[in-house]
Amino acid sequence: MLEAMRPEILFPLFAPVTGIDGIGPRLAKLVDKVAGPRIVDLLWHLPTGVIDRTMAPDLASAAPGGVVTATVAIDEHRKPHNKRQPYRIACHDRGALLTLVYFHANEDYLARLLPAGETRVVSGRLERYGDDLQMVHPDHVVAPADRDSLPRIEPVYPLTDGLTPKVLRKAVAGALERLGPLPEWLDPAHLAQRGWPAWRDAVKAVHSPENRRDLERDAPPRERLAFDELLANQLALALVRASQKRTKGRAVAGGGALRRAVERSLPFSLTPSQRTAIGEILGDMAGEDRMLRLLQGDVGSGKTLVALMAMLNAVEAGRQAALLAPTELLARQHHATLNRAAAEAGVEIALLTGRDKGKAREAKLDALAGGAARLVVGTHALIQEDVAFRDLAFVAIDEQHRFGVHQRLALTAKGRGVHVLVMTATPIPRTLQMTAFGDLDVSQLTEKPAGRKPVATRAMPLDRLDEVARAVGRATAKGDRVYWICPLVEDSEDSDLAAAEERHKALSLVFGDRVGLIHGRMKGPDRDDVMERFVTGGLDILVATTVIEVGVDVPDATIVVVEHAERFGLAQLHQLRGRVGRGDRPSSCLLLYARPLGETARSRIDILRRSEDGFVIAEEDLKLRGAGELLGARQSGLPQFRVADVVERPDLLAAARDDARLILSRDPALAGERGKALRILLYLFERDAAVRLLRSG
Ligand code: ADP
Ligand code: MG
Numbered sequence: 198m199l200e201a202m203r204p205e206i207l208f209p210l211f212a213p214v215t216g217i218d219g220i221g222p223r224l225a226k227l228v229d230k231v232a233g234p235r236i237v238d239l240l241w242h243l244p245t246g247v248i249d250r251t252m253a254p255d256l257a258s259a260a261p262g263g264v265v266t267a268t269v270a271i272d273e274h275r276k277p278h279n280k281r282q283p284y285r286i287a288c289h290d291r292g293a294l295l296t297l298v299y300f301h302a303n304e305d306y307l308a309r310l311l312p313a314g315e316t317r318v319v320s321g322r323l324e325r326y327g328d329d330l331q332m333v334h335p336d337h338v339v340a341p342a343d344r345d346s347l348p349r350i351e352p353v354y355p356l357t358d359g360l361t362p363k364v365l366r367k368a369v370a371g372a373l374e375r376l377g378p379l380p381e382w383l384d385p386a387h388l389a390q391r392g393w394p395a396w397r398d399a400v401k402a403v404h405s406p407e408n409r410r411d412l413e414r415d416a417p418p419r420e421r422l423a424f425d426e427l428l429a430n431q432l433a434l435a436l437v438r439a440s441q442k443r444t445k446g447r448a449v450a451g452g453g454a455l456r457r458a459v460e461r462s463l464p465f466s467l468t469p470s471q472r473t474a475i476g477e478i479l480g481d482m483a484g485e486d487r488m489l490r491l492l493q494g495d496v497g498s499g500k501t502l503v504a505l506m507a508m509l510n511a512v513e514a515g516r517q518a519a520l521l522a523p524t525e526l527l528a529r530q531h532h533a534t535l536n537r538a539a540a541e542a543g544v545e546i547a548l549l550t551g552r553d554k555g556k557a558r559e560a561k562l563d564a565l566a567g568g569a570a571r572l573v574v575g576t577h578a579l580i581q582e583d584v585a586f587r588d589l590a591f592v593a594i595d596e597q598h599r600f601g602v603h604q605r606l607a608l609t610a611k612g613r614g615v616h617v618l619v620m621t622a623t624p625i626p627r628t629l630q631m632t633a634f635g636d637l638d639v640s641q642l643t644e645k646p647a648g649r650k651p652v653a654t655r656a657m658p659l660d661r662l663d664e665v666a667r668a669v670g671r672a673t674a675k676g677d678r679v680y681w682i683c684p685l686v687e688d689s690e691d692s693d694l695a696a697a698e699e700r701h702k703a704l705s706l707v708f709g710d711r712v713g714l715i716h717g718r719m720k721g722p723d724r725d726d727v728m729e730r731f732v733t734g735g736l737d738i739l740v741a742t743t744v745i746e747v748g749v750d751v752p753d754a755t756i757v758v759v760e761h762a763e764r765f766g767l768a769q770l771h772q773l774r775g776r777v778g779r780g781d782r783p784s785s786c787l788l789l790y791a792r793p794l795g796e797t798a799r800s801r802i803d804i805l806r807r808s809e810d811g812f813v814i815a816e817e818d819l820k821l822r823g824a825g826e827l828l829g830a831r832q833s834g835l836p837q838f839r840v841a842d843v844v845e846r847p848d849l850l851a852a853a854r855d856d857a858r859l860i861l862s863r864d865p866a867l868a869g870e871r872g873k874a875l876r877i878l879l880y881l882f883e884r885d886a887a888v889r890l891l892r893s894g
Contacts, residue, residue, distance in 0.1 A: 202888070203880050209375040210237040210881070217371030219364075227360040228368055237881070239372040240400050241839035242365075243419070246353030247406045250320045250337075257292035261325040268318050268341060269295055271311050276304065283333075286311055288319075295319075296331040310338050318344050336362075350407055369404055376400060379881075382874035383425075387856070393421035414845055423841035427632075427853035429878050430836060433887035434635035435857045437602065438489075439865060440890045446487035446614040449590045450479070451513020455542040456506050462541035463502075465646060470494075471503055474640035478507045478618060481638070482591065488616035489634065491597075493624060494642030495811035496775025497649070500620045501750075503642070504593035505535050507618055512544060512571045516590035520574045521608060523599035525550050525721055526728065530750060531595070532574040539572070549575035549584070552721045580607045593618045603886060622775070623768065624815045628847040631854060632836050651809060652778040653785040656762070656802045658792050665758060665787060666707060673711070673737035678754040680776055681740045684761035694718055694742065700760070701740040711737040743769070752780035762788035763798035767818040770805055778809075797821060867891055 203211060213234055215225045225234070232242035252259075253266045269288035277284055284302035288295045288311075297319065299307060311317055321335035337347055354365050378397050381388070388395075394402060394417065402411075402418035410416065414423070460467065467475070474492060481488035494500045508518035520535070522528040532548040539546055547570040549561055564570035568587030573579065589612025594600055597619035609615040619634075630637065657665065669679050681704065683697040694716055701714040713727045713736040731739045732751050739754075757777045762770060770788070777784040788802055804817045843850050864872040879888050 204877055207880055211235050217368055220368050227357055230357045231355055236372045236375055239369050243403055244352030244354050244406055248351040251349050255292050256290045256295055256330055259323055261323050265323045266320040270316050271313050273313055296329055298331050298333045316341055352406055373401055379877055380874035382878045393417050424849055426838055426841045426882055427850050428856055429882035429884050430632055431853045431857035433884035435861050436887045436890050438635055441487055444614050446485055448483050449511050449514045450483040451510040455509040455513050458542035459538050468644055468646055470642045470644055471499055474503050475506045477640045479510055482616050487614055490618050490638045492618055492620045492640050496622045497779050498642035499646055507591055508572050511591040516588045517586050518572050518591040520593045521579055522595045525576055528574055528576045547573040549573055549578050551578045580604055586611050589615055591616045595620050597621050624812045628843055628850055632843055648781045650783045652774055654806045656788045659789045672756055677756055679738045679756040680754055681738055682759045682773055683742055684764055697740055697742050714740045716742040749776055755782050755784040758787045760789050763790045767801045771814050
């Protein structure tokens with residue numbers, strides 16, 4: 198169905214790469230690995246280097262290290278004495294000798310390619326080997342008559358094992374052949390002012406760089422494609438926003454009775470920034486516009502309570518509210534803590550997860566649809582089609598990066614004019630927020646609740662594990678509770694599990710049945726059971742995989758041990774450490790690392806020891822990883838761009854945002870000439886859902 202809506206003019210670009218001559222299923226797999234499965238993916242696979250073959254000096258004066266094109270006479274083939282030695286071919290030009298070197302050579306082939314006594318043009322990297330000049334596996338060999346067939350300049354692409362430059366270049370050339378002109382979606386005056394080429398010319402140009410300068414981000418063709426991508430992003434977001442605005446928000450202003458009751462019952466007082474955030478949210482909800490607000494606060498800053506207050510506000514106004522959590526574990530935990538708090542106000546909170554089945558589930562759905570259930574906490578199960586509300590007015594989305602825009606929209610579509618609060622512990626710079634949400638308002642929790650003690654962070658080599666275990670033993674004897682996080686094994690949940698099970702066994706030998714194990718593969722009820730025992734003190738030590746990474750809140754836990762800390766990212770370590778230090782008791786975090794510790798891992802651990810501030814850590818992370826990889830786009834739920842780099846070019850993003858605004862103010866239905874071209878742009882960057890909003894709207 199999605200396929201059917203794509204405009205025909207784009208069909209050739211979305212065809213599989215196997216449509217290109219010479220790219221069969223085997224090569225397509227390799228192309229897929231570096232670029233993607235479709236022709237369009239090849240277009241976005243940009244060269245990272247350029248080889249200039251125009252340097253054709255006499256060898257005597259050539260500088261070794263560079264690529265040269267030389268015309269040489271072939272003197273003699275020197276076969277190797279054994280398989281490990283290379284095959285050598287002696288040649289010369291006017292003033293110097295050159296040896297061509299081939300490993301694993303095919304003799305017949307070389308005899309035909311480079312016949313002794315003849316002249317050939319060879320192009321490749323010139324190297325000095327002792328006193329000799331040599332060229333290992335020339336890139337090109339042609340007869341002098343065919344000299345013109347040599348490429349003057351060649352782009353260099355990122356490759357993968359088994360994929361040769363030649364094959365990839367051929368694939369890209371094949372993709373470029375399918376490139377028809379597309380109607381121009383940019384404003385002609387803007388194009389002229391920037392000096393940008395038309396889209397098709399830009400795509401061709403980025404794949405035929407002439408020099409290093411052409412590879413830079415601000416080379417006009419690259420810049421244009423980046424702008425196109427950002428414009429598609431901003432336009433899609435603006436369309437979502439516009440469609441939401443079309444259904445007005447409804448003012449939700451409760452009387453405050455429930456909120457006051459809950460606040461009175463809390464064993465602590467709200468932090469100033471919690472108060473401010475609640476004020477901002479209530480202010481938004483009382484207005485006619487639909488709220489879309491981001492609540493940003495470091496781990497442990499108390500975001501859940503802020504969400505609860507907003508939920509209660511909806512209930513006070515006679516409406517319903519929902520809190521969406523990314524995991525079953527988290528949904529259950531939120532349900533338990535919120536229920537405890539809300540009980541004081543006489544409000545009950547429902548829980549809906551994938552585990553609800555049959556009659557019990559139906560009863561819950563009835564309660565939501567009929568309005569008997571005012572507040573609900575749940576997982577993705579809340580988004581399912583048959584879940585309906587009587588009058589949903591507010592939705593909070595916890596750990597928002599775990600959800601996509603469409604999931605947010607699916608949930609808010611269950612009410613009318615729903616106000617939305619998205620929550621995150623990951624500090625996202627303003628520019629990047631813009632790519633994920635467009636313009637949105639932000640509330641920040643800037644301080645931790647009073648009374649929190651800093652978490653003492655120590656690093657230790659893994660070979661001191663016994664010592665750590667003894668320290669853990671002493672701590673649990675005093676009533677401390679401990680998370681023991683097991684190593685992450687890349688790409689393999691099974692081996693994660695094996696490591697955790699083994700650690701659990703080993704610790705159980707020492708500490709008996711006070712050690713629990715929790716991991717992602719466990720059945721839900723078993724996991725609840727273990728968690729419950731840890732929360733209530735039936736277990737002293739909880740051996741866990743990273744399932745506990747987000748959101749888990751057990752205030753009595755005071756120690757977190759992380760095995761193979763060097764395998765975790767900085768943000769992840771910060772999240773894991775954030776599981777402790779939630780109560781008023783001193784807490785500690787032990788980072789166990791394998792020797793030798795690499796430089797990046799050492800820096801990460803150092804940063805954690807120096808700071809507990811999520812914003813500082815995120816900034817340091819950025820420096821460590823380099824701008825391109827900020828936060829790990831996947832991890833943060835930010836959109837990933839093929840051509841654009843928003844960190845490097847925030848100005849281009851801002852320009853795209855302004856352009857998107859202007860476009861929609863003039864042609865909100867994208868119905869005009871340029872509007873139609875912009876629809877093609879949206880499809881080109883696969884913002885199909887945004888175009889659908891136009892149709893339905
Ligand atoms: P996060 O922002 O990481 O989601 P939580 O909402 O899980 O943090 O809150 C962390 C812990 O802090 C919870 O146990 C919560 O009850 C507690 N808490 C929240 N607000 C305050 C406060 N103002 N003073 C003391 N403790 C608080
Ligand atoms: Mg949380």
